[in-house]
Amino acid sequence: MIEIKSLTKKYGKKIAVDNLSLNIEAGDIYGFIGHNGAGKTTTIKSITGVIPFDEGEILIDGISIVKDSIAAKKLFAYIPDSPDLYPSMTGIKFINFICDIYEIGSKERQENIKKYSDLFEMTSVLGSPISSYSHGMKQKLAIISALSHDPKLLILDEPFVGLDPKASYTLKEIMHELCNKGGAVFFSTHVLEVAEKLCNKIAIIKNGKLVRTGATSEVIGDNSLEHIFLELIKE
Amino acid sequence: MIDMKNKAIILVKNAIRTALTNAKFTGENTKKKYLFIGLYIFLVIYMGGFSFAMSFLMFDTVREQASAEALLPFIPVIMFFVTSVFIFATSIFSASGVLFNAKDLEMQLAMPISHFSILSCKFMGLYFMNLIFSLMILIPNCIIYFVYAPFNAVALIGYIVAIFIAPFLPTLLGSILSAIMTIALRKFRMKNILIILASIAFFVVYMQFFMNIQNSMQYITQNTEALFNSFSSIYFPSLFFYKSITGSLVHILLYIATSLIPVIIVIRIMAIYLSKFIAAANQSFVKSNYKLTEQKTSTKIKAATKKELTQYFSSALYVLNTAIMLILLTVGSIYSIISKSGFINILTQIIEENDISEMFLMVLISAITITACMSSTTAHSISIEGSRLWIYKSAPIDEKNIFNAKINVSMIIGLPLIFINVVIFTFVFDFSVLNMLFMIFIPSMALYVAAITGLIVNLAMPKLNWTNEAMVIKQSKSALVSMLCYISIALLIIIPGFLLFKIIDQTIILSGASLLLVVLFIILRKVLFTYGINKFNTLTIDS
Numbered sequence: 001m002i003e004i005k006s007l008t009k010k011y012g013k014k015i016a017v018d019n020l021s022l023n024i025e026a027g028d029i030y031g032f033i034g035h036n037g038a039g040k041t042t043t044i045k046s047i048t049g050v051i052p053f054d055e056g057e058i059l060i061d062g063i064s065i066v067k068d069s070i071a072a073k074k075l076f077a078y079i080p081d082s083p084d085l086y087p088s089m090t091g092i093k094f095i096n097f098i099c100d101i102y103e104i105g106s107k108e109r110q111e112n113i114k115k116y117s118d119l120f121e122m123t124s125v126l127g128s129p130i131s132s133y134s135h136g137m138k139q140k141l142a143i144i145s146a147l148s149h150d151p152k153l154l155i156l157d158e159p160f161v162g163l164d165p166k167a168s169y170t171l172k173e174i175m176h177e178l179c180n181k182g183g184a185v186f187f188s189t190h191v192l193e194v195a196e197k198l199c200n201k202i203a204i205i206k207n208g209k210l211v212r213t214g215a216t217s218e219v220i221g222d223n224s225l226e227h228i229f230l231e232l233i234k235e
Numbered sequence: 236m237i238d239m240k241n242k243a244i245i246l247v248k249n250a251i252r253t254a255l256t257n258a259k260f261t262g263e264n265t266k267k268k269y270l271f272i273g274l275y276i277f278l279v280i281y282m283g284g285f286s287f288a289m290s291f292l293m294f295d296t297v298r299e300q301a302s303a304e305a306l307l308p309f310i311p312v313i314m315f316f317v318t319s320v321f322i323f324a325t326s327i328f329s330a331s332g333v334l335f336n337a338k339d340l341e342m343q344l345a346m347p348i349s350h351f352s353i354l355s356c357k358f359m360g361l362y363f364m365n366l367i368f369s370l371m372i373l374i375p376n377c378i379i380y381f382v383y384a385p386f387n388a389v390a391l392i393g394y395i396v397a398i399f400i401a402p403f404l405p406t407l408l409g410s411i412l413s414a415i416m417t418i419a420l421r422k423f424r425m426k427n428i429l430i431i432l433a434s435i436a437f438f439v440v441y442m443q444f445f446m447n448i449q450n451s452m453q454y455i456t457q458n459t460e461a462l463f464n465s466f467s468s469i470y471f472p473s474l475f476f477y478k479s480i481t482g483s484l485v486h487i488l489l490y491i492a493t494s495l496i497p498v499i500i501v502i503r504i505m506a507i508y509l510s511k512f513i514a515a516a517n518q519s520f521v522k523s524n525y526k527l528t529e530q531k532t533s534t535k536i537k538a539a540t541k542k543e544l545t546q547y548f549s550s551a552l553y554v555l556n557t558a559i560m561l562i563l564l565t566v567g568s569i570y571s572i573i574s575k576s577g578f579i580n581i582l583t584q585i586i587e588e589n590d591i592s593e594m595f596l597m598v599l600i601s602a603i604t605i606t607a608c609m610s611s612t613t614a615h616s617i618s619i620e621g622s623r624l625w626i627y628k629s630a631p632i633d634e635k636n637i638f639n640a641k642i643n644v645s646m647i648i649g650l651p652l653i654f655i656n657v658v659i660f661t662f663v664f665d666f667s668v669l670n671m672l673f674m675i676f677i678p679s680m681a682l683y684v685a686a687i688t689g690l691i692v693n694l695a696m697p698k699l700n701w702t703n704e705a706m707v708i709k710q711s712k713s714a715l716v717s718m719l720c721y722i723s724i725a726l727l728i729i730i731p732g733f734l735l736f737k738i739i740d741q742t743i744i745l746s747g748a749s750l751l752l753v754v755l756f757i758i759l760r761k762v763l764f765t766y767g768i769n770k771f772n773t774l775t776i777d778s
Contacts, residue, residue, distance in 0.1 A: 048629040051775050073631035084622040086542065088549030096530055100538030101630045110530050117527070127525030137521075 001026050001075075001153050001184045002047060007056035009042050016042040017053070018208040024153075024186050024201075027179050031199035031216070032188040033225075035233055039208040040188040041081065044157050047186075048078040060153065074102065076153035077146035081161060081188075085138055087131035091122065094130060095145045102149035112148040119170050120144055135162045143171060154178060156187035160194060172198055196225040204232055279371055286375040290314065294383045307384045308481050309463040311394070314376045315476045316466040319405040322365045324437065326409025328430075331417055333361045334410060340513070350506035358502060361410065365402040373398045380480070393479035393487045403494040404472055407501055414505070417516045430551040435559070439566055535632050539640035540647075546619065547612060547644050553619070556708050561610040561652045564602065568659040596670055596741065597732050599660050600677050603653060605725040607682040610649050613689035614717030616641040618698045618707040622776055634768040638690055645686035646679075653678045673745040677728065680752040685724050687759045689717040694770040728752065 002024040009017040017039040024030045034040045046053040049065050049072070058065045060072040085094055092113075099109040117123040120140040130138060139162045146154065154175065160168050175185045175198065189195050195202060196216065202225070203213040211232050212219050220228055293310045334357050343353045377394045384390075420429070467474040475493065478486030505512070533541065547553055571580060620627065627637055657674045660666065666674065696713040698706065708714065728748045735744055 045625075048625075050625050050628045052773055070631045070633055073629060078625070078629040080625050083625075085626070086546060086623060088545050089542070092525065092527075092530075093545070096533075097538050097542050098626075098630070099530070100533045101535055101632045103535070104532075106530055106532050109532070110527070113530065114527055123527060124523040124525050125521050126527070128521045132521045 001028075001061055002155075002186060003057075003059040003062075004043075004047065005057045005059075007043065007046060007053055007058065009039075009046055009051070009053040015208050017046065020056075020205070020208070020210050022203055022210065022213065024184050026182050026184055028184045028186075028201050029175055029179055029199045030184065030186045031195035031202045032186065032205065033190075033192065033195055033202060033229060034188070034205035038205045040205060041157055043205070044078075044155060044186075044188060045080075048076065048155055049073060050078070050080075075151065076155050077149065077151035078155045079139075079142045079146050079157065079159060081158040082135075083138055083142035085130045085142065088129060090129055091126035091133070091141050094141065095126070095148050098145040099148050104149045108150070109148055112150060113144070116144040116147045116174075119174075120167055136164060136167070139163055140167055147174065152178075152183045154183070154185045154187070156185070158189055159187050160189065160191055168194075192225045192229060196220065204229060206233060279367075282368075282371040283375050286314070286372045287379065290376040290379040294379050307380065308477055311373070311376050311380050311480055312463050312466060312473050312477045314372060315397070315401060316470060316473055318369055318372045318401060319470060319472070322368060322402050323405035323409045325368075326361065326365065326406050327413050327416070329364065330361060330406075330410040330413035333357055333364075334413075344510065344513075350509045351503055354502050354506045354509060358406070358410065358498070362402055362406050365406050366399065369398055369402045373401065387482045389484055389487075390480050390482040393482060393484075396487055397476050397479045397490060400491055400494045401472075401476070403498050407498050411501065414512065418512070428548070431554050434551065434555050435562055435566070439563065439570075536636050536639060536643075539632065539636055540643045543616070543640045543644045544647065547648075550619075550704055550708070552704055552708050553612070553615065556714075557612045558610045558648050558652075560606040561649060564606045565652045565655050568656050572659055572663065594733065594736055595664070596666065596674070597729075597736060597744075599664075600674055600745070601725070601729040601732070603656050603674065603678040604681045604728060605722070607649050607653055607678040608685040608721040608725045609718070610645070610652075611682060611685040611689045611717070611721060612645045612648065613641050613686045614693055614714050615707050615711065616644070616690060617693040617771075617774070618701065618711060618713060619704065621699050621701055621707075624699060624774060624776065628774075634771050635764060637771070638763060638767060641690060642683070642686045645682060645689075649682045650679060653682070669742065670745075673749065676749055677745065677752065680749065680756060681724055681728060684752055684755045684759060685721045687756070687763050688720045688724065689713075691759065691763055691767055692717045692720060694767045694774075697774055699774065699776050724755070727755075 002022070004020060004022040007017055007020040008015065020039075020043060032040055032043070042051070045051040047058055047060075047065065049069050052066075060075050063072040063075070065072045086097075089097065095113055095117075096109070099113075104112075113126075114123070117126060120143065122137065122140050122144060125133070125137065130141065133141065139159075143159070159171060163171065172194075178185060199216050201214065202216050202219045204211050204219070212228070216225075219225070290310070293313075294307065334354065340353070340357075344350070373394075377391075377398065380394070381391065463473070463477070467477070472490065472494065475486050475490035479490050654675065657671060660674065661671045693713045696711070696716065698711045698713065701707050728751065732744050732748060
């Protein structure tokens with residue numbers, strides 16, 4: 001679903017992502033782990049077209065994010081780590097705005113909005129302005145709007161930060177459901193226990209370079225992910 | 236260990252720096268630093284010069300009257316009253332951001348500093364901001380006063396002291412009203428619209444004063460004593476000010492006491508309730524009564540335009556810094572029709588007195604064109620996205636739709652106002668259909684060109700990592716450069732017209748202007764959809 005080939009991104013002289021190659025396939029819940037400043041957010045933003053990159057190629061279902069960005073962007077939903085939304089819009093207006101951009105029909109959007117806003121217990125507050133929401137509510141709204149257009153691929157940056165336990169559990173269930181339907185999820189996280197339990201594949205990035213990648217069971221072996229991660233970061 | 240006195244000094248310095256947005260003066264870019272210092276000096280000289288002129292006019296008129304010596308001190312009192320009203324009005328808007336919503340307030344509340352110290356220091360920041368205005372208006376007045384009035388050392392000391400004391404009470408009163416409004420309006424969703432309407436009303440009164448400035452000056456100088464009595468009864472410090480500048484030492488001390496004591500008492504009281512106030516002011520009201528209904532769909536461009544309009548109207552600062560001139564022109568036109576007075580009558584008088592009826596159409600088109608160009612909203616439209624740019628950038632919406640949505644806001648605001656003005660002018664001055672069409676086309680096209688230009692400039696000079704929207708709307712390079720571009724677009728159309736109108740038929744001139752605008756439109760649109768798109772794709776939050 002996502003093919004990243006030799007991705008390189010520089011900020012001036014600093015190489016934030018160095019020749020990174022990764023494949024995320026249908027059915028994967030792919031965890032992306034690294035220390036602070038390792039290049040996780042830069043990689044994710046490059047995949048989603050939020051920032052340009054210097055070298056390499058990124059294909060979403062075979063479509064280049066650079067050459068045909070509109071077609072590629074229709075296939076995924078992206079949620080950043082601290083989703084800043086439009087404070088003057090109400091929750092429902094924001095969701096409708098996203099659905100209009102993704103050209104979702106009335107019936108389909110109605111069903112999806114009802115389903116996900118009920119799941120995240122946000123239905124009753126959708127009429128209030130986003131400026132009145134707490135951080136967790138904004139996070140939930142971003143997730144609802146991302147799911148409202150039925151994406152095949154979810155790309156998330158630290159999705160569990162700010163979510164209460166029930167919402168975290170709901171999001172995990174949604175991830176499983178998406179993958180069972182042939183979709184995929186790619187997310188970065190600092191919570192290694194979640195990655196260990198949830199992801200079937202893991203990639204570990206250090207100083208812009210991939211240091212370990214593969215099936216979770218193979219990456220971890222007999223140790224814990226925390227142990228492996230700390231060993232790799234020490235090297 | 237830093238003792239309390241040093242803590243206070245640090246806090247006051249910080250408050251002044253924040254209130255004056257002095258960060259740019261401390262930056263490494265010396266060119267920028269000197270540019271901004273230059274701009275501020277220019278502003279000070281401009282305002283000071285204006286005060287000199289007004290003061291000179293008033294003193295010179297009053298001294299010709301029989302009881303001049305007795306009346307002269309009333310002029311400074313009138314200027315003092317006007318300054319106090321202005322400080323009071325501006326403090327209502329600025330106090331909230333400086334005192335109660337300052338980003339560092341929560342951090343300071345968690346530090347080992349008394350609430351009284353924190354609040355006093357922030358108040359001093361606000362006071363210094365208002366002091367600059369007081370100095371700009373009252374120092375020139377003071378100089379002119381002592382040119383006309385007999386010199387008295389105590390009076391001079393009194394005047395200087397009074398200039399520095401003057402901002403305290405109006406700042407305090409403005410802060411109190413601001414605090415009350417913050418609590419009272421926190422649940423009110425239309426408060427931005429209220430602020431916009433109140434500001435427009437303020438500007439209309441201000442413009443009305445300037446349009447009738449001769450009559451206003453005459454009224455002031457013929458009714459000086461009566462005005463002084465009114466002001467003294469409305470605002471008692473006016474009397475103390477008068478007594479201070481006429482040499483009463485007792486009243487100088489009384490003035491200091493009656494200004495500072497209330498400030499200290501009120502700040503003490505506010506400090507006691509500060510935490511509760513902040514909690515109440517920041518309380519968010521999420522209504523939990525929404526029921527999902529049928530959702531309507533929109534096209535991408537319509538959805539993006541609606542989002543841009545919502546964002547635009549959510550910021551009083553954004554609206555007042557863009558559409559205000561065109562709104563004032565429209566209000567002035569409507570007022571002129573209804574009251575049969577106002578600027579249209581002034582214009583008619585000027586035409587008749589100077590026999591310039593043949594260029595009058597050009598004058599009107601120029602006026603609408605300049606105000607239309609200045610009302611363009613696009614100079615900040617990229618920067619205002621700020622940390623929310625990821626939404627557009629990760630969504631399947633092409634850049635042309637995004638840009639068109641931003642330009643649409645300018646057109647949706649501007650076109651109806653242009654049309655109203657054109658209809659009024661056509662009705663009053665009986666223009667032909669062709670001339671009416673020119674009056675619609677030229678300003679509308681100029682607005683479109685200005686909107687595209689503002690967007691290109693903002694793409695070239697974005698500022699996405701802002702914390703306060705004033706940084707983007709009032710203080711950014713893009714805002715300044717765009718303003719110069721808007722004026723240039725308007726002058727490019729207007730100046731050749733005025734230079735050529737005696738040699739070339741007016742219809743040909745206006746056709747030429749229209750054609751020039753079409754050419755500009757084609758070129759700039761091409762630039763926007765090539766250079767602009769490339770720039771947009773390279774934008775990041777660090778821009």
